Structures are given as structure tokens and as C-alpha cells.
Amino acid sequence: MTTKALTEREVKGAQPKANKYELIDSSRERGAGRLVIAVYPSGAKVFAFKYQLDSKRQYVQLGRYPSMSLASAREIAQPLAGMVKQGIDPKVEIEKAKTKEEAELRIEAKKGSLGQLFEGYTQQMQLDGKRTYKAVLAVLEKEIYPIIKPDTKAKDVTVDDIKSVLGPIIRRGAAVQSNRVRSYLSAAFNYGLKHDNDPAKIGSDVLFGIVFNPVSAIPKQTAAESVGENYLTFDETRELLNTLENREGFKMGLHVAKLIQLCFYTGGQRPYELAASRWDAINWNEATLEIIADVSKNKRAHLLPLVDSAIKILEQLYAERDPLNPFIFPHRFDHTQHLRLYSLSQSLDRYRKARPDAKHFVPRDIR
Template structure:
């Protein structure tokens, strides 16, 4: 469209988009001192003609088009004209607004969260980082990410977390609440916030036990053991479930395990600190049954660094849902999960007279406070005897008629 064809002002959006360049730069008035500037190369932008305090006229750029729309340019121009009427230099006011916008951008909840992540990330295992950052990106950032964090009210956080409750994702809700509360603590201790809007919200939110830790009753344990031993779909997962039962480790610790962590001759698995929840190395004595399962697994995945390499990318471990999906295929959805094997081990060992300290050491539970820092006892030999008894006990429970697998 040629500028000679313009019929009305302010300039319509269709006019702004279709105005053709000429051999020299030209400006078309939009109204009240606002002009639309078109360069020979087709570049378009907005300019405001204003009178400086000394009485001289000057031009002030308001941004390029289409990044700044017609409505946006008129709003900026109106604010600057108001400043000029109040005796404020529009150029000074523009720079002040830009600085304020920049400060607001650095005060968003997402920017605070990223700062918190950078501080905490060196101490996280990869699985923890993925889980924590993923929860923020999926839930919190779309709602609060671009908001100035000091402007978000407690009632807004309450309604947001209650919305997650209604979706039935209670564990995810609790993780997001804890994470966001800690993010605000960073602002508070660095003097950028006085109050934490998530303080006290836990008292008004659901706190039912996590379904992620579901485990069968004592009566249902023998059929579960037989179902695992007969699992036909993936031999590595069958062996993985047996190892979860016989070692009491967390599913992530086994799923991400590497062959170079094992000394099969010594019957010992040394998990490095960076893969442990409490960032301390953990020794796991291996029963004869666990060693047998590892030897079978080695024939399947021994050519790779990982015990459980992914199907598509062998340098990464299997999905964090792999063990639970196998249990679901057996018909144990909602009744048994990988983490639940730790509860079973703890209950059986304590009920059969094994010392609490030995059981807690096997489960890599660390005491809180000073006693946890100074108590370095691992009770390795006592645990070796305990876990061999436990593996034998599980074999005795599984002995009997083979039951068919219930498929979900």
C-alpha cells in the first residue's frame, strides 16, 4: 500500500502492515505527535515528536513495528505526553520506565526460582534435578512464572495448590509446595522479601500417605514374589524387582546403577555419594541370591555401563516408571510399587528381631542433627548376615504352587 492511499488516522493495523517503503525514509502521522516511520529497506518503527523543556522539538523512538503494535505505541505516547505536561522530560521518563521494567523482569517468580536452582543444583543427583525442575516448569511457572514474586498472595498459592489436589496429584503438590516455599526463603534471607506466602499452607492441604509407596500385606507377599519370579515380559525388569526386594535400595539407586559400582567377588555394591538422597556413599552387602540375579542380569546388559540401559538410548537408564509398570502388568497397580519394597523389608526385619540400627543402615536412613553427622557406623558384617537371612526368608515365602499372573 502506498502512503498516498491512506484514508484515515489513527493508522489501521492493515495500513501499518501493508505500507510500502520508498527511496527515502518517510514518516506518516498517526495523531497527537505520534509518527510511523518507514525505511527504504522496509523497516518500520514508531517515533514521538515532543518539545523539550528548553522549547526545542525532538524525536523519541518508541520501538519497532510489529513488536510494538499501534495500540502499544499510542499507550506509550500518551504516557510520555502526560509526563511532558507534568514538566518531566519524556526521554528521562522513558529511561526510568525501561529500568523499572527491567527490575520487574528480574523480580519474577521464575527468575527467583532459577537463582535458587543454580544455588542448589550442585548438590542434587540428576534424578532430583529432573524431578524438581520438571515440577516447576509443568505446574508453577505457567501460573506464576512471569509474576513479580512479592505480589503473589497466600490465597493465590492456596488456590493453586488446591487445584493440584483436585487433580489427585498429592505427592506432586507436596513437592511443589516445599520447593516454592524454599524459593521464597531465599528471597527472605537475602532481604528481598519480608514474608513467605507459603508459610503455614501445609496445615490446610491434604497430607495423606503417598500412593507411590504402596506395598502389599504380609498375606499377599508370597503371591507377589511368585508373580515376580514368573514375570515373562522383560527379564531385566524381573531381575530388577528381585534385586529391589533383596537389597532394600531405592528404585532410582538401582535403576541408575553402573556395573563398575559392584564387586561381585566381595559381594558388595558401593553406591557413590552423588547418587544417594543424603549425598553420602552407601555400601550394600549382597546375598547369594542377589549375586545370582546380578550374574543373570550381566548376561543381558553387561555390555553396557548401566545395569538397566534405556531401550532407545543405551547411555541413559530406563524410565523411572519401568519397575512400577512391570508391577502394574502383574495386576498390582495401587497395591505395590518399587519404593514399597523398602517398607516390606523394614517391617519383616524388625519383626524378626534384627536391630533397628542395622535395618536403618541398610535402608541408608540418616539420623537428623548432630548424632547423624557423627554416627558413621555402617554395620556391614551384621547387615551381610541380616540380608542373607532376608533373601532366604523370601525364598521360603515364595515356595509353593505357582500362581498365574493377573494382567492389568
């Protein structure tokens, strides 16, 4: 065995023998261990750090040659030699570092994704009795996931990410929708901020690790018309209702069109309360629709009188109803769900684009 400093040429040229042998890279410093390269009969060459501590010989494998160069092996071996000189066992320290890294990786793996944040937030909405939790989740999934993937760690979402979501919504002329999405995002991140410190969540499999709300730095679009200050004139209302009968020049489904009409014919009833109502809530003999507590915004059930124009719409929908779906306004694909309000917003967007001279309004302005 050689005891002089090795060269890259010697390492590269070392040939296998019948038995394993080692080449030693001398550091000319006693008691600091040695870098060696073991040459196996198979031709494999492996760098290792050998040392003796407390009369025990130890061996730490560093890496295979040529994936690890001689220079890299020396760089790794240098701090290990320093430990030996101080009486510290490198093998023990390496094991400690490995254990710490594995623990940090486990903690990192538990930090929740954006998808888990949205699921947790809307589940909390459901527990709090908020009726719109499904609609909120649907809006977040529709508006956010095309820009920020759901498996993104929630803690890694930045202010610029949020701007990249809201910007396109504003540019398509939906400032009100932008404010709504901003509000949902802000509430979701506030939920995440509190989640990790909630005593009720001790032992939770998910920790978000959020340190600030990235939405807080982004202003609302104050230029968006405030609900309650915008309304349609009688002529504009008449034009809209007539247009909904044939829906020429823009794309709008039958159920969305009838929902808008029914909102008018029920005196400005909230779109969600109608969309989430079931057929068994209608009393055809007394011409009433019961808005049940679970659907009502104020959590109080109430009866809605139905005028002839409203009855006519409901009779038309009943004749074409999906027997597997209990809702008056069924979801297009899911037999267990009702129509989502973002379908209503999208349809009104298309209506306004087809009529650029029409006044801008949103579903809530119908009230």
C-alpha cells in the first residue's frame, strides 16, 4: 500500500486484483484518519474514510469512483479528519445528521398542499354552517388550479402567484369575481395560519407552515361596482328576459336561463337559494316553494309564493327533469348536486360580451 498523496491518474489507473486492496491518500498528519480508495476484484472503486478512535477502527464509505472524484472525496474527508482530531466520532455525527435530516423531511412532507388548504378551509366552512362551502371550493379549483397546481405547498405560494391568478380575471372584465376569489383566498390562508396553532389540531397529519398571508398585500378592485348600487332598468330587464327565451348569439344552458328568469319572477330571490332547492320543496296546490333552513342565508326556513310566470317555468323544468337528481336546477354531470353559481356568472359574462352596449351587472344585482 502506498502512503503518499494520490493523484487522479493513479486512481483512474488502479487495476483490480484477485483480492480487494486499498490505496491510501496520505494527509501527512497523524491521528486524523486517512482517505482511502478500495479497489475490488470486480473493478469497482469506492472512496472511504478510515480512522481509529478509542482503540476502535472505523470505516465511513463516501462514494464510488468515478461518480465521485478524488478532489470531491478529499473535500468530504477534510471535516471528518477535523472531528477525529477533536475526539469526535464522525460516524456518530453522520448518523445524527442523517436522523435530523430525516426528521426535517418528515416535517416538510407533512406541510400541506394548496389543495389540502382549500379542502380544510371549506370543510371548516361546512362545520360552521356556511351553506356555500361547495360553491367556494368549486370557484377556487376553477380559478386557481390552472395557474397554481394543487400539489404546490401552501407555504410556498407567493404574492406574485396570487397576482398571476387575479390578473387574468380582472382583464376579462370580471373585477367583481376577482374580488370574490381574492376574498376566498385570503380566508383560506388565514385558516392555514391558525391551523397549526389550533389546540384542536394537535396530532394532525397536516401542518401548513404558513408564516404570512400572501393575499394581504393585494388590494381589492375598488372600481368594481358595489352590490346595491347597480340595477337594471325596466327596459333592460325586459330585454334580458326576452333574450333568455331564445338565447341567440351567446351560449347559455336552459337551466341557467330559467334560473335567471325565476330570480326575477320570485321578486329577486337569491340565486343560490333557488339553485339549491329541491322538487319536494314545491307545494303545487298552494303555489309555494319552501326555502329550507339549510339553503336559506339566514338559516331560517320561509315560504316563497309563486306567481303564474314562476309556476310556468317550474312546470317546464319539471317536464324535462332528471329523475335521478332531486334538485330543481341539476348539476350537468353529477346527479347528487345542484347547478353551480359560477355557471351563472359565466353565462352572464357571455351575454354581456354578445351585447357590448349592455350595462355591466352581476347575479346579485338582480336583487
